[in-house]
Structure formats: structure tokens, C-alpha cells
Amino acid sequence: MEVKDFDFYLPEELIAQTPLKDRTASRLLVLDSKTGGINHRIFSDVIDFLTEGDCLVLNDTRVLPARLYGTKEDTGANIEFLLLKQNENDEWETLVKPAKRVRKGTVVSFGDGRLKGICKEELDHGGRIMEFQYEGIFHEILESLGEMPLPPYITEQLEDKERYQTVFAKHRGSAAAPTAGLHFTVALLEAMKAKGIHIVYITLHVGLGTFRPVSVDDIKEHQMHAEFYQMTEETAETLNSVKKSGKKIVTVGTTSTRTLETIAHANDGVFKESSGWTSIFIYPGFEFKAINGLITNFHLPKSTLIMLVSALAGREHTLHAYEEAVKERYRFFSFGDAMLIL
Template structure:
């Protein structure tokens, strides 16, 4: 299985740069995973494809303002010294919280970020020291500050929008789902951006429970696969959590013959990570590096609400595992012809 098998041509003007004013008014492509048939709808009409007895699984992670812009500190500038000395510009992207104010980060430019390098943010409000270099080029960083880290981050950090979005976001909450709660993601679970509180209330009123799980989204999910052979790709780990209540709701749905419909690939990867071989979801938390590609047998998920993904990404491979590569490639070709909007702020697909 080659990475290039999941490539497709996308005109640049179809990459959505701004979110729609009404979240639920985006377009919705409904794809029949058995025969590849496609239907074109509006997202808020998704209720017509749901029925009592189903459950809707959402990822309630919240994106943190994870992009920090700082300056390299010279030795004489370190805490308490001369903070006015300007060093080289350094950008940090927070990927994953470790223990004791240590974070796994992506640092640009990497060549200026050797172990021992110290960085100053906000005139000393926050400082960081690179304590280790990881095999994949990421860095472990120890932060030093006074006060509450989250409040400092909210003051100094920026929303880490994907590189293909070049417009500035007028309202940073538009890169959050309306149900975002658990802080920790470096990127939004973008399929959830289409839901409004009113639409979710309408779905619950239909007798469809909404199940909250958590997976803190890292950037590895969105990166193009760099190896020629798909099976040689190394997935980054991401933290997930499934409560006892969530596991019980999903398991009851399956026992009673309902469908488990996941909102986004992150919700899908969470329930598949938490399930045993019999498809029973167990409560718990931990790191997952699950990699879903064609040939994978889904244990829990029956249907998926998702966005249109980057060529040659692991997410293209996941949706191909669910609907078949040929069906996905044909649907994407039709989406381009029909001028659908692609990626984070783009339109949606329901695979069922």
C-alpha cells in the first residue's frame, strides 16, 4: 500500500480560509460506504440520517492558544538579569503536556533550539528551557513562571491555525467546537465545528444520546505521510479519556442494535482505542497511536461525520478504511467538481 494511492488534485481556491457565519449551513456530502453513492445536502439536514437508538460520539477537547512567539535568552539575560537584550526569534508550538510544567513542543527554527537553550516570552512573564531533543525532532521544554500557567498562556499564546489557513481569524472561538471543554489540543477536531447548540439539542430531542469522549489532538494527525510505504509510517501518540458513563452509553447502543456515529476521526480513534476485540468499550485513559488504514476492521464505529482531508494524510487512509479507497477517491473527485470547501473550515461528509 503506497502513500501516493491516497493523493488527489485540489485547486488551492477550494481550501476554506474562513468559517461560515452559520456553522450548520455548510454543505454535507453523504457517502454510502457500501456502494459509493453520493448525495448532496446541507449540514443541518443531518438529522434526517439519524434515528432514535443511535448515539452520537463527540470529542470535547478544547484547543489551547498553543503558539508562543519568543526570543532566545543570552546567558546574562536569564531570570532576574537584563531582559531587554534581543535574541533570535523562536516559535514554540505546544503539543503535549508532560509532568511538572514540561511540554513536548515543536520548535522553529529547530537549529537554534539545542538542549539548554532558554527562551523568553512576554518580557519574562514566561521563560522556557529546552531540556531534551526527541527522535522525531520535537523538543521537551521546561517552563518557568509565576502564577497560573493557563492564564499566562491565554495572555501570550495564539491559536495554532493550520499552515494552509492564511487569513487571520476574527473570532478565535470559531476554531473551537461549541462543546469544547477539556483543554489540551494543538488543533481542533474540525468535524465538530459544524454543530450549533441548537442542532445538538434537536438531536437529543430525537432520543439520540450525545456521548462525550476526549482526545487531545496533536499535529501528527494532520501531517502528510512522508514514507513511500504506508505501513512504515510512525504515528505520534495522543492522550485520550473515556468515562464510565460514555463507555456504558456506547455499549448499550450497540447491545440494543443502534448505530455508533462518531463526529470526527478523533472520536473514531478514541472509541476504537478504548475497545476490546469484541467491540466492548472500556473506560479509562492513556496514550493512543492507533493507525487506521484500509484492511482495518472497525470494532465500534458504524458511521462517521468528517471533513475533507489533506492528500496523502493518515485521515485519508482512515476514511478509506471505512468506505473503501475507490469510493473515497471518487467522492473527493466529485467534491472538487462540485466546488466543495476543503479542510478545517470547509464542508462535511457523512459516511454511513
């Protein structure tokens, strides 16, 4: 199966540049994975498709204000950094533009000099290992100097940083938001709980893989970048109970899906408290052991995300749904509309 098999036509004007004022006001395309049937609703209607005893799984990662702008101490050249993953102590894996200006030993100053970075190692594709020096608390400095790492297809400024966070964001560490979760409000989640729907949380910190396109023709040759995940004992027990009862497990976002499938595949379909790194790549032919449904946004053509959706709903059903979404002028990508697959 080739990457071109997951291409589709998308008019540029359908790429959402700003979030809606009301998170739940986005449109919702409901796709029947068995028949390919399509139903057009609004996102707040998602509660109608879940019943008492079902379980909704949310990713509670919190996005770091991970885009930093600095200057080289020796030349004053402007450099842009994107923090991707913290290694030991104050070393971080970063993406750098322009990377050719940052070599091993380069010192970069940020803001008023409260933060400095020294390049310790040069990686492929513009990656650099940077060691940061500072006084005080790193995350407080980052909050004051950093910007939200909006994807490159969003060109407008974000007025409120919290609109690129879910309302349940808790554990800092992501280089991008789990965007399917952006549609939920506290009120909607409370309404689901009142209906008897279980709400559980996992953590997966979105990393470098989000920013790298598939560069091979045969999708089986693509290597996913590892991302850190965590599942608590409480979440695992709830999921096992729901699965045993025969009710639905519906993940919110591809990140939640990848976390659950990683754990289920490692434990013969059973959920267990665990943490680690996953590089699982889900594409058509994948055997799902964890989930029964998925809430997700509309993804980029030829991306690993649309491949995951195609694995669950079927490639033909998925591409037909995307064609319908384009025809009906749905909004695409991070701040766009949503799809529910059951």
C-alpha cells in the same frame, strides 16, 4: 498499499481560509459506503440521517492557544513554538521554528517576561522539550500570550478564537481542533436529543501526528504519534446499550473514531471506562468493531486521515467522493465542508 494510492487533485482555491458565520450552513456530502452513492445536502440536514436510539459521539477536547512567539535571551533572535504535549510538571514537548537556534540550555523569553522556557532536550523533526518558568497560573498566562495553532494551509488571521473551538469544548489539551465538530451548534445538538438521539462525549487530545506528513512509501511502515484519550463510564454504558440494541454509533471526526476503535479492540468489541495513549493507525483492511458511521471534514491528499476514511468507505468510493467534491466546489480542510459516511 502505498501513500500515492491516496493522492487526489485539489485546487488551492478550495482550501477554506475562514469559517462560515453559521456553523451549520456548511455543505454536507452524504456517502453510502456500500454502494458509493452520493447525496448533496447542507450540514443541518445531518439530523435526517439519524434515528431515535442512534448515538452521536463527540470529542470534547479544547484547543490550547498553543502557538507562542519568543526571543532568545542571549541573542534576541525570534523563535516560534507550538506546544504539543505536557509531560511532567512544567515540561512540554514542543515544535520549534527555527529549531537550529534552540539547543539544550537555550533560554527563551515570551511576552513581557512573564513566561520563560529552558530547552531541556533536543528531539527529531524540530521537536524540543521545554521547561517553563512563571509566576501565577500557567493556562492564564498562555491565554494572554498564545495564539490559536491554525494549520499551515490557513494563511488568514482568525478574528474570533472561539471559532476554532467546538461549542462543546471542555478539556484543555489539544494542539489542533477536532474539526468535524466545528459544524455543530447547541441548537442542533438539542434538536438531536429531542429526536431521541443519544449524545455522548469522549476526549482525545490532538497532538503531533496532526502536523507530520506520511514520509514513507508503504503506509504499513508509518508510525502514528501517541495521543491521550479518555472515556467515562457513562459514555461506555450508553455505547454498549446502543450497540446491543442494533442502532447506529456515528462518530464525529477521526479522533472520536480512533478513540472508540482503540477501546473496542482492547476489550473484544466492548466499551469500558478507560484512559491512556493511543497510536492506532486505521487504513484499508482495518476491522471496525465500534462504529457504523462517521461525520468528517475533507482531508489532505496522502494523509492518515483520508486513509482512515478509505478504511470505512473503501478507497475507490472515497476518492470518487473527493473527485465529486472538487467538481462541486466543496470547501476543504479545517474550516471546510463535511462528509457523512453511512
